[in-house]
């Protein structure tokens with residue numbers, strides 16, 4: 295496998311719910327290694343690490359970071375050891391999505407707490423979700439691409455939206471946009487919403503990476519609490535609508551909350567808006583059947599009419 299990245303990733307115009315948005319297609323960076331994980335792990339792709347033989351990381355058994363690390367390990371010729379707290383029986387029996395793809399790339403999965411194990415020689419340890427300072431290198435490139443495009447388009451003030459997990463991408467994006475636009479008439483403001491914890495958790499994550507709050511993105515949120523990985527009817531609905539109206543497949547874990555939050559704030563915050571598609575579509579392979587089973591009425595052929603009405 296060769297990694298040649300489609301940089302700069304394209305920016306398209308989409309219409310959603312009657313509004314115009316620019317869409318940064320980071321999902322098209324590479325067919326096997328896309329989205330913000332390609333940005334976050336770019337530093338490791340670009341440099342040689344002669345002393346490293348193995349990546350060690352941990353997190354959930356379906357995470358996008360896990361899959362991306364399996365690609366990185368394969369390209370580098372490294373081993374990849376990944377720690378999870380459990381693997382459901384059905385997943386063991388019928389591997390799918392990120393889990394299946396990562397195993398195919400040679401991932402060794404361990405059901406065990408990695409904190410109990412000392413770091414061995416030749417091991418590169420990566421924080422859960424790629425929450426690392428090294429992520430700033432690739433995310434800085436994303437900032438460069440956005441600011442250069444913004445200038446080319448003559449957009450003085452741009453608002454950028456992306457949903458957060460660890461918040462690493464949003465934070466480094468805001469910081470680097472501020473650095474790039476300092477002393478210029480351009481303004482690039484980053485807005486995000488927490489998908490994993492609440493706003494207080496996300497703020498804490500920002501502070502761990504950057505103590506100066508002047509560099510932090512703006513956090514927007516919804517009144518209702520959404521739990522990560524839970525299947526909400528409105529999440530599935532907005533995902534279906536997005537696919538129907540824009541022809542783009544978004545991720546099912548982060549993007550539904552992202553778009554719901556952005557739509558809820560449009561009246562308050564004037565655009566133009568650029569939404570960053572951060573990839574993760576491979577994970578839909580395991581999420582989508584779960585949604586389809588749970589909300590048959592939105593899915594089944596019998597209800598095609600109702601579905602079309604929903605999407606109008």
Ligand SMILES: *Cc1c(COP(=O)(O)O)cnc(C)c1O
Pocket residue numbers: 329330331358359423457458459460461462463464545548549572573574575
């Ligand atoms: C990992 C991921 C995120 C979260 O990125 P953070 O840098 O952890 O905030 C958002 N969307 C998708 C599709 C992802 O894979």
